[in-house]
Amino acid sequence: MMRKSLFIVSLLFSVFAKAELTIEITQGIASSIPISVVPFQTVSLSSSGAVIDDVVRNDLERSGHFSVLGPKDMLSHPHTESDLYFRDWRLLKQEYVVMGVITELAGDQYQIRYQLFDVFNERELLTQTLKGTEQQLRDVAHRISDAIYEQLTGIRGAFSTKIAYVTTNPERTRFNLSIADSDGAREKIILTSKYSIFSPAWAPDGKRIAYVMMEDAGSRVYVQDITTGKKQLISSNRGLNSAPAFSPDGNKLAVTLSKDGNPEIYVVNLTTRKWLRVTDHYGIDTEPNWMPDGKHIIFTSGRSGSPQIYRKNIETGYVERLTFEGNYNARARLAQDGRFLVMVHQSQQSGEFHIASLDLTRGLLQILSSDTYLDESPSVSPNGVMVMYAAKHNKRSILAAVSVDGDVKFLVPSKSGDVREPAWGPYLN
Amino acid sequence: MQLHFTDPTSFKIPIIGSGLMIVVLLFLLSNQWIGEQEQVVKKPQHIAARIVQLNKPKPKTASIKKAQKKAIAKKTKPVKKTTPKPIKKVVEKAKTVVKKEQTPPKPLPLPGTDFLEALEKEEALNATAQAKQKEEQAKKALEDQQQVTDYSSQINALIQSVWRFPPSAKHDEEVVLRVYLVPTGEVTEVLLLQSSGNDALDRSAEQAVWKVRHFPVPKDAVLFEKQFRQIVLKLKPENARL
Amino acid sequence: MQNMGKIFAVSLLSLAITGCASSGGTTDEAATTDTSIEESQTQAVPGSPGLDVVTEEQAGMAANPLLEQMVVYFGYDRSEIRPEFKDILNAHAEYLVANPQASVSLEGHCDERGTVEYNLALGERRANTVKRYLVVQGVNPSQLESVSFGEERPAMVGSDDSAWSKNRRTEINYQAR
Numbered sequence: 103m104m105r106k107s108l109f110i111v112s113l114l115f116s117v118f119a120k121a122e123l124t125i126e127i128t129q130g131i132a133s134s135i136p137i138s139v140v141p142f143q144t145v146s147l148s149s150s151g152a153v154i155d156d157v158v159r160n161d162l163e164r165s166g167h168f169s170v171l172g173p174k175d176m177l178s179h180p181h182t183e184s185d186l187y188f189r190d191w192r193l194l195k196q197e198y199v200v201m202g203v204i205t206e207l208a209g210d211q212y213q214i215r216y217q218l219f220d221v222f223n224e225r226e227l228l229t230q231t232l233k234g235t236e237q238q239l240r241d242v243a244h245r246i247s248d249a250i251y252e253q254l255t256g257i258r259g260a261f262s263t264k265i266a267y268v269t270t271n272p273e274r275t276r277f278n279l280s281i282a283d284s285d286g287a288r289e290k291i292i293l294t295s296k297y298s299i300f301s302p303a304w305a306p307d308g309k310r311i312a313y314v315m316m317e318d319a320g321s322r323v324y325v326q327d328i329t330t331g332k333k334q335l336i337s338s339n340r341g342l343n344s345a346p347a348f349s350p351d352g353n354k355l356a357v358t359l360s361k362d363g364n365p366e367i368y369v370v371n372l373t374t375r376k377w378l379r380v381t382d383h384y385g386i387d388t389e390p391n392w393m394p395d396g397k398h399i400i401f402t403s404g405r406s407g408s409p410q411i412y413r414k415n416i417e418t419g420y421v422e423r424l425t426f427e428g429n430y431n432a433r434a435r436l437a438q439d440g441r442f443l444v445m446v447h448q449s450q451q452s453g454e455f456h457i458a459s460l461d462l463t464r465g466l467l468q469i470l471s472s473d474t475y476l477d478e479s480p481s482v483s484p485n486g487v488m489v490m491y492a493a494k495h496n497k498r499s500i501l502a503a504v505s506v507d508g509d510v511k512f513l514v515p516s517k518s519g520d521v522r523e524p525a526w527g528p529y530l531n
Numbered sequence: 532m533q534l535h536f537t538d539p540t541s542f543k544i545p546i547i548g549s550g551l552m553i554v555v556l557l558f559l560l561s562n563q564w565i566g567e568q569e570q571v572v573k574k575p576q577h578i579a580a581r582i583v584q585l586n587k588p589k590p591k592t593a594s595i596k597k598a599q600k601k602a603i604a605k606k607t608k609p610v611k612k613t614t615p616k617p618i619k620k621v622v623e624k625a626k627t628v629v630k631k632e633q634t635p636p637k638p639l640p641l642p643g644t645d646f647l648e649a650l651e652k653e654e655a656l657n658a659t660a661q662a663k664q665k666e667e668q669a670k671k672a673l674e675d676q677q678q679v680t681d682y683s684s685q686i687n688a689l690i691q692s693v694w695r696f697p698p699s700a701k702h703d704e705e706v707v708l709r710v711y712l713v714p715t716g717e718v719t720e721v722l723l724l725q726s727s728g729n730d731a732l733d734r735s736a737e738q739a740v741w742k743v744r745h746f747p748v749p750k751d752a753v754l755f756e757k758q759f760r761q762i763v764l765k766l767k768p769e770n771a772r773l
Numbered sequence: 774m775q776n777m778g779k780i781f782a783v784s785l786l787s788l789a790i791t792g793c794a795s796s797g798g799t800t801d802e803a804a805t806t807d808t809s810i811e812e813s814q815t816q817a818v819p820g821s822p823g824l825d826v827v828t829e830e831q832a833g834m835a836a837n838p839l840l841e842q843m844v845v846y847f848g849y850d851r852s853e854i855r856p857e858f859k860d861i862l863n864a865h866a867e868y869l870v871a872n873p874q875a876s877v878s879l880e881g882h883c884d885e886r887g888t889v890e891y892n893l894a895l896g897e898r899r900a901n902t903v904k905r906y907l908v909v910q911g912v913n914p915s916q917l918e919s920v921s922f923g924e925e926r927p928a929m930v931g932s933d934d935s936a937w938s939k940n941r942r943t944e945i946n947y948q949a950r
Contacts, residue, residue, distance in 0.1 A: 122709070124763040125683050129770050130694035130739070167698050197695070197738065220734065222741040227734075256699030256731030298925040300889050316925045321893060342897055342921060345890040358890065363901075365894040386894040402891055408850065409891050430850070433888040438773065446888050455886055461772075476932065478888050487698065494932055507698070507772050523889070 132507075135197055135254060137162060138171040142202040142216070143181035154204060154214060157243035158250070160285060161261045164503075165251060165488070166510020171196060183217070183226075191221045198227075198254060202246075210235050214242055218250055228253050240287060260284065260485040264527040266292075266302045266311055267501060270520045274298070279313060281328065284483075284526070286514055292328060302525040305348045311525075312336070312346035312355060323357050325372070336370065347390050347399075356380070356390035356399055367401055369416065380416055389433045394440060400424065402432040411445060411460075425460060427467045437482045437489065437506045444470070444480045444489050444506060457491050459506055470508040474500075481526045482506070490514065490524040678749045679758050685747040690764065694739035697731035700768040704729060706736040708764045714755055716748040724763065736766040839864035844928075845903060847941040850887070852898035854906055862903065865945055866910030873913060879903050880944040881921040882928065884937035889923060896921030903943045918948070 139162070142155045162168040171194065173179065180186045181201055191199050202216030211233055218228035230249060234242045241262065248259030261284055269278045279293040279302060293299065298316040305311065305325075312325045323343045326333040337343040341360030348355055349369070356369050367380040367390045381387040385405030392399055393413070400413045411425040411434040425431040430448035437444045437459065447458035449469065457471040457480045471477045474493035481490050488510075490503045495513065499520035504511045514521075707725035710718055721740050726733050748759045845858040854862065869875055881900030883892035900919035908914050929939040 122761060122763045123679065123683065123758045124765060125687050125690075126765040126767065127687055127690045127694060128767045129691050130696040130700075130735075130766070130768050131692075132698070132768075132771065133695060135695060135697075220738065222738045223734065224741075254731060255697045256729050257697075300925070316922060320920045321923075341919075342893060344893050358894065360894070360897055365897060386891065386898065388894045389888065389890045402888070404891075404894075409887070430887060432891045441773070448887075476886060497932070 132509075134167055134169040134510075136171065136195055137168050137198040137200065137250075137254070138176055138191065138194070138196045140176065140179050140181070140199065140201040141173050142204050142214070145203065145205045154239055154243040154246070155200075155202065157240055157285070158200070158247050161244060161247035162251065164285065164512060165261075166505045166512075167251070167255050167257075167487075186219065188219075188221050188224050197221055198250075200246075200250060207233070212236065212239065212242075214239075214246070216246055218253060240283065244283070244285075257487060258485045258529075260483040260488070260526075260529070262530060263484055264308065264530070265481075265490065266304065266525040266527065267521055268299050268302065268523040270298070270499075270522065272519060274520075279311075281311075281527075292331065293326065293333070300523050301345055302523055303346050303348060304525055304527045306350060306352045306528050308528045308530050310348075310352075312348065314344045314346065323355075325355070336372075341365075342388075345389050347392055349392050350394055350396045356392065358388040358390065367399065367414075369399075378416075380414060391435055393436065400434050400436070400443070402434065411443060424462065425467075427460075430455070431458075431460075433478070433480065435480055435482045435489075436486075438486045442486075442506055444482055446478050446480065457489055457504060459489075459508070468508055470504045470506070471502065471511070473511060474502050477502075479523050481524050483526050484529050488526075490526055492522045492524060675751075675754055678751070678754060682747050682749055682759065686743075686762070686764075689743045689746070690739050690766070693742040694735065694766060696735045696766075696768040696771060697729070699729055699773070700727075700732045700735075700771040701729075701773040702767075702769050702771045704732055704768060704771075706733050706766045708736055708740060708766070709761055710740055710746070710764055711761050712746055712748060712759055714748065714752065716746040718744055718746065732768070736764070739766070740764065837864045837868070840868055843945045844942050845945075846938060847899055847943070849884070849937070849941065850895070851941075852895060852902050854902055859906075862906050863910060866907045866912050869907065869912040869916050870910070873916065876916045876918065876948045878946045878948050879917060879919040880946060881919065882926060882940055882942050882944070883924045884940040885924045885927065885932065886937065887924075889925075893921050893923030893925075896923045899941070899943045903945070 139155050139159045159170045163170040175194070177190045177194065178185065178187070180199075181203055186199065186201070197220070199219045199221060200216060201219075202214060205213045205215075207213055212235070213231060213233050215229070215231040217226055219225070220227050228249060230246070232242050232245060244261040247261040251257065251259035251261070263284045264281050265284055265286075266279065266281050269280060270276065275296060277295050277297065277299045278291045279295075279299050280289050280291050282289040292311070293313075295315060297318075300314050300316070302311055302313040309329065310325055310327055312323060314321050314323055320340075321342055321344045322335060323337040323346050324333045325336055325346075336346070336355060337357055337359060339359050339361035341363075342358055342365055345358040345367075346355050347357075353373065354369050354371050356367055358365050359368050360366070362379075364384055365386045365388050366382060367387050369378045369380055370376070371378075380390070380399060381401065381403070383403065383405050385403055386409070387401055387403045387405070389402040390399045391401070397417050398413055398415050400411060402409050403412050404410075405412075406423070408429040409432040410423060411431050412421055412423050414421045424434070424443060425445070428447055428450050430446070432446045434443045434445040436442070441461065441463055443460040443462060445458060445460070446455055447467070447469065448455050454475065455477050456469045456474075457477045458467055458469045460467045470489065471491065471493065474491075474495060476494040477491050479492045482488070483490070487506050488503055489506060490501055492499055493502050494500075495502075499522045501514035501521050501524050502511065503514060514524075704727040705725070706723070706727045709722040709724050711720040711722070713719055718740055721737050723733060723737065727736075746759075746762075748755055839861050842861045845854065845861060847853075848855065865877070869877065879900040881896035881898065881903075883896050883899075887895075897919065900921055904914070904917045904919045907917055924940070927936070927940045928942065929936040931937075
């Protein structure tokens with residue numbers, strides 16, 4: 103969890119004869135922020151409400167941008183400002199303190215009030231009062247995490263989002279497409295099949311999910327409404343029907359078809375069902391992903407002899423190769439507002455498959471997931487900072503996550519069997 | 532010493548004065564060890580004042596360069612402590628000597644022919660004195676600058692070691708703060724002069740100042756007032772990944 | 774290289790043939806088991822048009838022992854036919870030309886390395902290069918169907934070279950007409 107900070111000491115300061123003494127500091131620490139989330143005070147609470155501060159601590163810790171102090175290591179557990187002594191928290195080297203009170207209201211309602219304090223500037227940064235039923239307490243907790251995260255990091259929080267993934271029994275005779283909270287809690291199976299399911303892709307509204315089912319006659323693309331459970335066959339052409347990706351407006355779906363003899367990328371308008379062919383090359387073209395502008399599609403192509411990432415403007419037809427390092431770069435996703443590509447990369451030294459990021463402005467390729475094995479299916483959180491991917495661990499398929507800067511790594515716990523094909527859902531509000 | 536100037540009509544006085552000076556100088560030179568020569572020369576500056584105008588301002592650059600070289604060569608250590616004390620001493624000594632010798636106005640050898648010679652000598656002496664004085668000033672300025680540099684880099688290192696910028700920080704963003712200090716180095720106020728546009732980054736910068744809390748500042752009160760009473764900090768997260 | 778998988782494929786084929794002989798051309802449960810289902814893959818795929826209702830004509834293929842080899846293997850991230858498999862494919866081509874009513878499904882597969890989708894495309898290429906090879910040998914394209922299963926149906930479970938080399942393959946499955 104610890105971030106190592108690069109420490110290049112460069113002293114640049116200028117002394118102007120008449121101007122004020124100006125000292126320029128060009129290096130800082132990019133490590134996780136120490137924060138304490140004091141156990142919330144619970145007023146007349148039955149039982150399960152107590153999870154809130156646990157969930158918040160877990161969220162913040164998992165994000166990697168925070169190092170969270172355990173409640174046992176705190177000198178006191180204040181709930182009100184009058185009990186809060188900044189000096190104590192400074193002693194513990196804490197930069198921020200969160201405290202809150204949960205009050206049970208009539209009719210299965212809870213009121214949760216929390217405050218966020220800046221220890222060194224000695225001031226309150228945030229106060230919020232939220233309400234919810236017992237079933238909504240986890241949602242409330244994720245909301246609190248989102249607000250704290252955004253306040254302190256300057257990045258929108260993505261704790262209140264969902265993830266989709268596929269689980270399989272070891273015999274690979276049963277495949278489940280599931281949806282869960284971003285922390286893996288509250289899992290729901292939305293599809294069970296004897297056929298393997300892969301490439302789940304969220305619609306930007308978070309209400310539909312597209313996926314591929316590997317039936318006996320070949321692969322098929324479906325779109326399923328999450329709330330009604332109804333699935334719609336989108337493509338069952340001869341050859342491949344695969345790699346669905348919703349356009350940013352949610353009206354179109356990019357897919358890979360080989361009906362014309364070779365895997366090419368097509369776009370189908372989901373309302374008119376009109377098809378548009380995007381790529382035309384005898385090499386493999388697949389794994390499309392839309393740029394936020396809805397005009398460019400990034401995809402994997404084997405046209406140079408090995409899989410590499412390309413970008414095509416679907417209006418002008420202009421194609422540009424984006425990756426050059428290594429012999430295997432595939433399944434790219436965008437991260438950090440489109441500044442980074444995150445993809446599957448085969449290391450030239452070890453031959454191992456890892457998740458790598460490519461800084462498109464600086465051209466730097468960084469391997470993010472060196473601790474896991476056979477990494478694939480990277481999926482980026484909607485705020486663009488975390489990547490969830492599938493890997494092999496103790497002969498099982500598991501989900502792991504890494505920050506786009508590579509500093510934070512953790513495994514996503516799963517009960518049993520194999521977990522594959524994670525897809526991080528969009529913001530829901 | 533001012534006594535000499537109260538009666539400028541007297542022809543004797545400058546001669547006596549210069550004669551005295553030479554005597555005093557010789558005396559001091561013979562008694563003091565060579566290492567303190569520089570400080571000794573500092574003394575006659577008041578007397579020399581009028582002659583200075585006659586001088587050509589040539590040696591300025593050269594002497595300053597020399598002084599710089601010296602200062603650079605010497606670096607910080609010896610300069611600070613040695614300079615202020617001995618000057619005072621020498622000046623006091625000179626004063627007393629002058630007073631003593633004034634009360635009994637003994638006839639000094641006044642050979643008319645030696646007068647020009649003496650004047651030339653004095654002039655030459657004053658020229659070097661003036662050059663040395665310039666050198667001194669330059670040296671002092673350099674010393675001050677050296678101190679500013681030292682303390683600035685200490686402050687830089689301290690801030691750098693505690694400044695935890697947020698993950699949203701971009702390498703080309705910049706926060707400018709003004710920090711108000713008291714002579715102990717304690718921070719009394721932090722003012723945001725220029726926001727980076729990223730609140731989290733701005734706050735991290737302010738927080739870094741409060742984490743340091745106590746800045747290293749020079750003991751020299753004049754220098755403190757001049758340069759460290761309030762300082763401007765420019766924080767740029769150049770090692771940020773974005 | 775050509776051990777387990779092939780032996781298994783061969784035994785499966787002979788099982789299919791004997792099954793056929795005894796049941797006189799009707800669909801038999803054992804015989805309909807798809808050849809792609811090996812070792813780890815235990816699930817039957819009910820309702821699917823499985824492999825072989827072996828007809829009288831097809832039974833004659835046992836004449837050429839090479840016809841018992843139903844799988845060709847590929848190099849990593851490759852889809853071209855390796856020379857050592859040409860004889861096998863030639864035998865199948867000969868048979869298909871001689872038996873125009875026979876048809877095969879060519880199933881392309883990959884090892885687990887790399888991405889699911891790229892592997893799906895690569896599996897198709899492996900099926901298609903076999904298809905093209907057979908067509909060049911004179912087989913009518915209408916006798917050939919290619920399909921890719923990517924890395925979804927491994928012949929051998931495992932994450933090592935021996936498993937991977939067994940999984941990078943195209944299976945030749947004779948179809949019921």
